[in-house]
Amino acid sequence: MTDKRETIPKKDGKNFRPNVAAIVLSAKYPEKCEVFIASRTDVENAWQFPQGGIDEGESSKQALFRELEEEIGTKDVEIIAEYPQWVSYEFPPAIAKKMQPYDGQIQRYYLVKLKKGAKIDINTDVPEFSEYKFVKTDNIYDYITFFKRTVYKQVLKYFKKEGYI
Numbered sequence: 113m114t115d116k117r118e119t120i121p122k123k124d125g126k127n128f129r130p131n132v133a134a135i136v137l138s139a140k141y142p143e144k145c146e147v148f149i150a151s152r153t154d155v156e157n158a159w160q161f162p163q164g165g166i167d168e169g170e171s172s173k174q175a176l177f178r179e180l181e182e183e184i185g186t187k188d189v190e191i192i193a194e195y196p197q198w199v200s201y202e203f204p205p206a207i208a209k210k211m212q213p214y215d216g217q218i219q220r221y222y223l224v225k226l227k228k229g230a231k232i233d234i235n236t237d238v239p240e241f242s243e244y245k246f247v248k249t250d251n252i253y254d255y256i257t258f259f260k261r262t263v264y265k266q267v268l269k270y271f272k273k274e275g276y277i
Contacts, residue, residue, distance in 0.1 A: 128200050128218035129211070132175040133163035135267070136189065137277070138246045139226040145277050146248055148184070148226075149255055150234060150241035155207075159255035161264075163219065172220040180224075183240050185233030188226065193276050195221035201263050221267045223276055249277055 136148035152158045164179035166172055177187040202208075202216035226232075234241040247255065249268055256264055271277045 126202070126215040127213055128216050129214040130166040131163055131217040131219040132166055132172045132179060133161050133219045133221050134176055134180055134189075135161055135221065135223045135271070135277075136180075136184070137192065137223065137225040139228050139230060141192075141225045146246035147252065147277075148232070148244060148246055149252060150184070150244035151255075153239055153242045155257070158257040160257060160260060163217075166220075173222075176222050176224070182236060182238075183234070184244070185236050186226070186230050188230035189224040190227055191222055191224050193223040193271060193274065195223075195267050195270060199263050199266060201259060204259050207259075219263070223271050 138144065138146045138148070140146065147161075149159045149161065152160065162180055162183045164175065164183065166175040167178075170178070173191075176191075177189075180189060181187040198218050198220055200216055200218040203211055203214070208215065232244065234244055249272070252264065252268070253261060268277065
């Protein structure tokens with residue numbers, strides 16, 4: 113896979129961790145529009161999309177496929193769209209302590225669809241999720257942890273406006 117290296121923007125003098133996030137649509141898309149969310153093993157009742165750090169020298173697309181395989185046991189997805197800019201959020205104080213030296217994350221979002229027959233397995237080598245489900249986009253905010261909601265709303269609004277979801 114050859115991708116040009118991306119320049120990750122700095123923001124407000126803060127130290128943001130470069131990150132990639134995936135909005136994973138079920139294999140039933142576009143007939144049925146449901147997205148994957150999962151509950152973290154390390155934070156009670158914190159649901160989110162799969163995401164993870166971008167390693168040195170790695171493109172966001174390379175990180176996307178690696179993180180999907182590490183977190184949900186598959187990289188058997190098709191990229192539908194990419195959010196056109198980096199988005200960021202700051203960690204709440206309790207999480208910031210664990211994530212030092214980072215103040216938050218700056219993320220590249222991808223909208224992906226599971227390929228037909230793809231199997232999700234959250235019982236990976238180092239499980240990050242205890243359970244998962246597919247939900248309608250309107251129901252996501254019943255689950256998503258509070259400090260990620262603004263970014264999720266921004267990104268989902270864009271993909272909806274563009275006609276993807």
